Amino acid sequence: MTADAEVLSFRPSAEQFVWTFGGAAPMARIRPGSVLEVFTEDCFAGRVRSKDDLVSQVCDFPFLNPQTGPFYVEGAEPGDTLAVHFVSIEPARDWAASSTVPLFGALTSTTATATLQPPLPERVWIWQLDRERRTCLFNAADSDLRVELPMDPMHGTVGVAPANLEVRSALVPDAHGGNMDTPEMRAGVTCYLGVNVEGAMFSLGDGHARQGEGETCGVAVETAMNSVVIVDLIKGQPTPWPRLESDTYVMSTGSARPLEDAFRIAQLDLVRWVARDSGLSELDAYQLLTQTVESPLANVCDVNYTSVAKVRKDFLPPRTSGYGVHERLRAQAERYLSEH
Amino acid sequence: MTADAEVLSFRPSAEQFVWTFGGAAPMARIRPGSVLEVFTEDCFAGRVRSKDDLVSQVCDFPFLNPQTGPFYVEGAEPGDTLAVHFVSIEPARDWAASSTVPLFGALTSTTATATLQPPLPERVWIWQLDRERRTCLFNAADSDLRVELPMDPMHGTVGVAPANLEVRSALVPDAHGGNMDTPEMRAGVTCYLGVNVEGAMFSLGDGHARQGEGETCGVAVETAMNSVVIVDLIKGQPTPWPRLESDTYVMSTGSARPLEDAFRIAQLDLVRWVARDSGLSELDAYQLLTQTVESPLANVCDVNYTSVAKVRKDFLPPRTSGYGVHERLRAQAERYLSEH
Amino acid sequence: MTADAEVLSFRPSAEQFVWTFGGAAPMARIRPGSVLEVFTEDCFAGRVRSKDDLVSQVCDFPFLNPQTGPFYVEGAEPGDTLAVHFVSIEPARDWAASSTVPLFGALTSTTATATLQPPLPERVWIWQLDRERRTCLFNAADSDLRVELPMDPMHGTVGVAPANLEVRSALVPDAHGGNMDTPEMRAGVTCYLGVNVEGAMFSLGDGHARQGEGETCGVAVETAMNSVVIVDLIKGQPTPWPRLESDTYVMSTGSARPLEDAFRIAQLDLVRWVARDSGLSELDAYQLLTQTVESPLANVCDVNYTSVAKVRKDFLPPRTSGYGVHERLRAQAERYLSEH
Amino acid sequence: MTADAEVLSFRPSAEQFVWTFGGAAPMARIRPGSVLEVFTEDCFAGRVRSKDDLVSQVCDFPFLNPQTGPFYVEGAEPGDTLAVHFVSIEPARDWAASSTVPLFGALTSTTATATLQPPLPERVWIWQLDRERRTCLFNAADSDLRVELPMDPMHGTVGVAPANLEVRSALVPDAHGGNMDTPEMRAGVTCYLGVNVEGAMFSLGDGHARQGEGETCGVAVETAMNSVVIVDLIKGQPTPWPRLESDTYVMSTGSARPLEDAFRIAQLDLVRWVARDSGLSELDAYQLLTQTVESPLANVCDVNYTSVAKVRKDFLPPRTSGYGVHERLRAQAERYLSEH
Structure with missing residues (x-):
């Protein structure tokens, strides 16, 4: 990365959102090391704006989880790793929406965990975001209770085109990343993604002002985001499952069903990475x-469940510190932030 | 709890250890509010003492996870809740043992996840415990690497006699508690257990000098403990699954397979508790x-897997603070500690 | 087996039923090769007798699945195998009951697959059994529809005392047998059970006039049975999981969660048995x-799910025909039937 | 269907095989009621021809499970159902291949059920097919044993383009059909598939000379097939999961993980269909x-596991006989067979 790194700003028009990983033409080509300044729409494509906007009525399946991208990364080939550093993730609105969705979520029967019971009632919660104080205000639907929580913005969906000639819905997490829905995907973190096709075809979306671990009801505090990421390329080093690195931790992810398989994948990947x-x-x-x-x-509600395995770097033997690029990207991010 | 609370010290002889929840005669009867000062042996019944003590050779199945207890709590009846406050958990030795065990653990096939592959090699690690500096020293078996980690003592196994006329091995976690193997079971925490039989029949064991989340290889940093707990009784209030409370968090647990069911149980219990x-x-x-x-x-290796759902008390509406006994037990613990 | 084989008739009084595997004193001691003529009560302990007898109201948990037995088999020791040949299984009544049970069954959320949805409605179906024509008559609850089906009597619950010092509810299937709920457990079949404790402590119950594979709603066509079994002993040959043998098939079972583990256990056991x-x-x-x-x-509703792996004997190499006792027991059964 | 039904013969060239459901241009357009006479290559793309042809060496991932098709069915729209009747499925060779594949199959750890163990050894079995006597001859690899089994040809992979804008590998079974690997997919059966995209885009492949239930090692008796199917269209009637109908049975399928979810899907679909x-x-x-x-x-080895729920038509109330087209297609098939 050098001082002349590209900076690309991209705010998709309504027609430019993409609903899959794989299968879409690139919105732009970028050089490794580029800074992307992007707008991402919320998972509902912005259609849930009040308590009366029930997902089953206002949303247009399968047009959920709109992706900003994909971006073709020059030089990226299968066997390489994309390093995506999150410089900042900032809510683009002063409100966010959450909801129950029929036959979706962890504490309901679903289309896969199929039962004869009627679905849970559909309900929408509109959250107030105070971007100055960095808080999210919960308003209970059935009582007057309000709870103010810290904002902790993240992206639920970050990924590249999948392997095996596939095109996957943006609702799916798997080895290509996608809808992993982990709160670890916050500013300051670098995400490593194995490249499966030429150009990698990176995209992101599904911003959450905050989210608990497991995303139990299936929907976080969903909002549009203005996010800045640096996209770098590590040549000749494969990454089997998405990994993350913060200043303090290295982390592996696994996405599968049943949940113990997601756990096994993440733990085995971390064992092999550390070894x-x-x-x-x-x-x-x-x-x-x-x-x-x-x-x-991370999530126990999506098409695959996602489990994270993380370990403090200072619990590992010296020089076991990930891919060796996080510190550089972190420094580049700080330069960017000090200049903007 | 009053100033005249009983203090019972109990160090089982070799013949007094118990290997099940349920089915054993009580070692002692205690009044609610009593302080128990107990010795617990490690999960191997103390038989793994060097790298050459392979579990499959030195241990005598099913005599694993020796329990100290059971204690008959006077007045405890089905429908009540036992509140067990951990005053202190201190390693009784300056070493601890861990190991792989054939067909046991998360990253191996097992007797249930049955495959045609040979088991992983059996290996023992002896850890040094520095009780002054409160550290655990890892010595790699296949290289010279050493890593020093903070000590964080806990009990893997805490429970009462199960419901449904059953007697369960001390290796099993379920609604009666048992071998939950969660690192949250540390000093300063109160554990709530639903009473299933008269006297509750509380016991504990399986001390760990520290443990990661999931207990991936199936075995933590196992050591004997000198532990102090206060055992109190909440009459007329049932507890469906073991719950924990610290100064900061309320927590529910679920133990089941597949892992998503353990997750569902814990999350649903916490939803209902908070509601x-x-x-x-x-x-x-x-x-x-x-x-x-x-x-x-907590664990993804035992007969049932255990998942924890925890939330900061200050994220909840006011006065949603558990059973209303934690603060009192915490104060009693501090008095005890100041006097001993 | 010789002509002087014992014949023991046993019809338990109401107080003599047993609700667990393990933990109960033997009702009788029998010699290997003995014929047992027993009465078994239905899974509801006979309390569901009309459409108005809802399980949640008339049954007394955990007093379900009453067992006839246990029988102490002389000479049986851990490491041996009990061979239980089903001579006849005949409904003792001209009616049977089935029902939905709240939070139990495959197409509902349960206490383990826990959701926020209300349970399915509770409903009872009384089936007419025509023992002459060997049919079961289904009467729809919500319309006039009737369907007559062939009778195919079986025992849902067949087992011995478990290993590992445990006592398990009669509702649980595991390596000791128990509530496997497989329609393969019909007259003409030999069931092999590994012995875990001295005397084996064999019992049976939970007769079904017929049952589909999976026992989807959790409850079969439940009725009391008059059954005749021959209980033989194979010394020095262990059996890790319950196996069955008919004139045509050898079969292994596995009981676990998730269901793929039950499948793996049964398939691996059959691979090793055949090898x-x-x-x-x-x-x-x-x-x-x-x-x-x-x-x-077999069942996808009980505490563990049960999967069967079966292969035609004529698809196997010659002399791969099970334990070598089925033909003898079959002949003994025919002699018995011709004499009674 | 009328007498002038189209008959289309199609034998793909090596370049014409397709490796996905969705995402491929149609090979031909056909009218509803058309007869397709097709050649399908085996799952290895014909590359495993001797015991020395190890899958990991001779196959070119992800180019497995070559599909013949897709065929664009005129008039097919989302919400319709494709009825595919199997007239005949005949091995195109006098041999077939099976194998173990590293990290694939039910009795091994896999990329999802990830463990630290080395994979099972890779081995190939070449089976002899006697098309006159309709037998498959198994030759043991490690001994002289041979076993002759009845031939029972079937297609492992039958499907249409998936919903949700996705393109799925031909190795995946899901709601669009695909690699379900059920032995029920034999001649004489009609398969019903919900249409997700215009033209339906039907394809098939993965012929098996025979297969056990579960496809335990992951690979059946794989061979090229000459198959004849009639493809008909049922307008305005959706089908949520693939269903099958024979002269005797109606059947639903579910494909998911864990296996109990596949079971639930199939059972719930059959309950609703019958209701x-x-x-x-x-x-x-x-x-x-x-x-x-x-x-x-069906299979317990693929990306999703597949479970079948089937019931005899004569156990159902009168006039509960599927889609009302099976008998007509069966008659058309007999006319075809009598003429060819």
Whole structure:
């Protein structure tokens, strides 16, 4: 990355949103190291704006989780890794929406966990966002109760075109990333994604002003975002499942069903990542991580469930610090922020 | 709880350890509010003492996870709740053991996730515990690497006699508690357990000097403990699944397979707990918790997997603070600690 | 087995029914080769007798699935196998009952697959049994429709005391047998059960006039039975999971959650059983069974789900015919039937 | 269907095979009622021809499970149902291949059920097909054993373009059909598939000379096929999950993970199908099917597992006989066969 890094600002028109990973023509070509300043629409395509806007009535399936992108990254080829550093994720509105959705969510039967029961009632909550004080205000629907919570903005959906000739709905998380819905995807974090097709075809969307772990009801505090990311490329190094790195942690993700498989994928990936970078044998890494890993859930509601395995870098042997690019991207982000 | 609370010290002889929840005669009868000062042996019954002590050779199945107890709590009846406050959990040795165990753990096939592959190699790690500096030292088996980690002592196994006339192995976590293996079970926390039989028949064991979330390889940093707990009784209030309360959090647990069911149980229990105590409707509590819950895994290796759902008390409406006994038990614990 | 085999008739009084596997004193001691003529009560303990007898109101949890037994089999020790041959299973009444039960069954949320939805409505169906014509008559509750089906009597619950010092509810299927709920457990079949404790402690119950595969709503066509079984003992041969043998098939079972683990257990057990008896390598047996196995589900509603793996004996290499006792027990059964 | 039904013969060239459902241009347009005479290549694209042709070496991922098609069915629109009647499925060769594949199959860890164990050994079995005697000859790899089995040809992969803008690998079964791998997909059966896109885009492949239920090792007796199907269209009637109908049975399928979800989907679909066609209430249909359904597994190895729920038509109320087209297609098939 050099001082002359490209900065690309992109705010899609209504027709430019994309609803899949794979299968869409690139919105732009960018060079590795470029800064993307993008607007992302909320998961409802902006159609849920009041308590009366029931998802089943106002949304137009499968046109959910609109993606900003895809961006063709020059030089990216299968076997490489895309490093996406989140410089900032800022709500573009002073409100956000959440809801129950029929046959969707963890505490309801669904189209897959199919039962004879009627679905849960459909309900919408409009949250107030105070961008100055960085808070989200919950208004209970059935009583006067209000609760103010810290804002903790994140992107639910971050990914590249999938492997195996597939095109996946933007609602799906899998090895290509996609709708992982982890609160770890916040500003200051670098996300590593294995490249499956030429150009990688990176896109993002589904901003959340905040979200609990598991996204239990299936829908977070959904809002449009103005986000800045740096997109870099690591040549010749594959990444089997999406990984994240913060100043403090390295993290692996797994997305699968049942949930124990998502857990296994993330834990095995972290064991192998740590073993490779630390010189520990796989069994030693298995032992060390068994005693140190944190295992927060990301989503237990989507087409695949997503589990995160994370470990503090200072619990690992020296020089086991991820891909060796996070610090550089972090510094580039700080330069960007100081200039804007 | 009054100043004249009983203090019972109990260090089981080798013959006094118990290997089940339910089915064992009580070691002692205690009054609600009593302080128990107990010794617990490690999960291997103390038989793994060096790298050459392979579990499959030195342990005598099913005599694993020895329990200290059970204690008959006077006045406890089905429909009540036992409140167990952890005053202190201190390693009784300056070393601890961990290991792989054939066909046990998350990253191996098991007797249930049955495959034709040979099991992983069996290996033992002996950890050094520095009780002054409160650290655990990891010695890699296949290289010279050492890593020093903070000590964070906990009990893997805490429970009462189960319902439904059953007797369960001390290796099993379920609605009666048991082998939940959550790092949240540390000093300063109150654990709430629904009473299923007269006297509740409380026991505990399986101390860990520290453990990651999920206990991936199936075995934590296992050591004997000297622990102090206050056992109190809440009459007439049932608790469907084990719950925990710290100064900062209220937490529910679920133990089941597949892992998503453990998640569902814990989340639903927390939704209902918060709804009842806060006056929120169930759907409002579902929404609020979706945006605030933390969902760390406890174990993904035992007979049932255990998932934790926890939320900061200051994210909840005022006066939604658990059973109303934690603060009192916390104060009693501080008095005890100041006097001992 | 010789001509002087004991014949024991046992009809439990109301107080003699047992509700667990393990933990109960034997009703009688029998010699290997004995014939047991027993009465078994239905799963509701006979309390559901009309459409108005809702399970949640008339039944007394956990007193469900009453067992006839346990029988102490002389000489049976851990490591042996009990061979239970079903001579006849005959409904003891001209009616049977089925029902929905709140939070129980495959097409409803349950206490484990926990959701915020209200349970399905509770409903009872009384079936007419025509023991002459060997039919079961279904009367629809919400319309005039009637359907006559063939009777195919079976026992849902057949087992021995479990291992690991445990006592399990009679509603649980596991390695000790128990509530497997497979329609394969019909007259003419031999069931092999691994012995876990001295005397084996065999019991049975939960007769079904007929049942589909999976027992989808959780409850079959439940009725009391007059059943005749021969209980034999195979010394020194362990059986890890319950197996069955008919004139045509050998079958393994697995009971676990998630359902794929039940499948894996049954399939792996059958691969190993066939490999051992046929001289095929495990990989060859894996290949042969992949192309020949039938995999009907037994139950997908109980505490553990049960999967069956069965293969026609004439698809296996010669002399791969189970334990070598089925033909003898079959002949003994025919002698018994011709004499009674 | 009229006497002038189109007959289209299509044998794809090597370049014409397709590897996905969705995303491919049609090979031909056909009118409803047309007869398709097609050649399908085996799942290995014909590359495994001897015991030395290891899948990991000779196959070119993701170019597996080549599809013959897609065929654009004139007039087919979302909300319609395609009825595909299998007239004949005949092996095109006198041999077939099967194999283990690293990290694929039910009795091994996989990329999703991820463990630290090394994969099972890779092995190939070449089966001899005797098309006169209609047998498949198994040759054990590690001994001299041979077993002759009846031939029972079927197609593992039958489907249409998926919904939700997706393109799925031909290895995936889901609501669009695809790689369901059920032995029920044999000649004489009609398969009903919901149409998701204009023209439906039907294709098929993955012929098996025979297969057990569950396809345990992940690979059946794989061979090229000459197959004849009649493709008809039922306007205005949606089909949520693939259904099948034989002269004797109606059947629903579900494809999902965990396996209990696949079971739930198939059972719920059959309950609703029967309820709608019979006039039974849903609870009555639930009860009737609980006592009559057969629940054989299809595959427990693919990206989604597939479960079948089937019931004898003569166990259902009169006039509950599927879509009302099977008999007509069956007659058309017989006319075709008598003329060819």
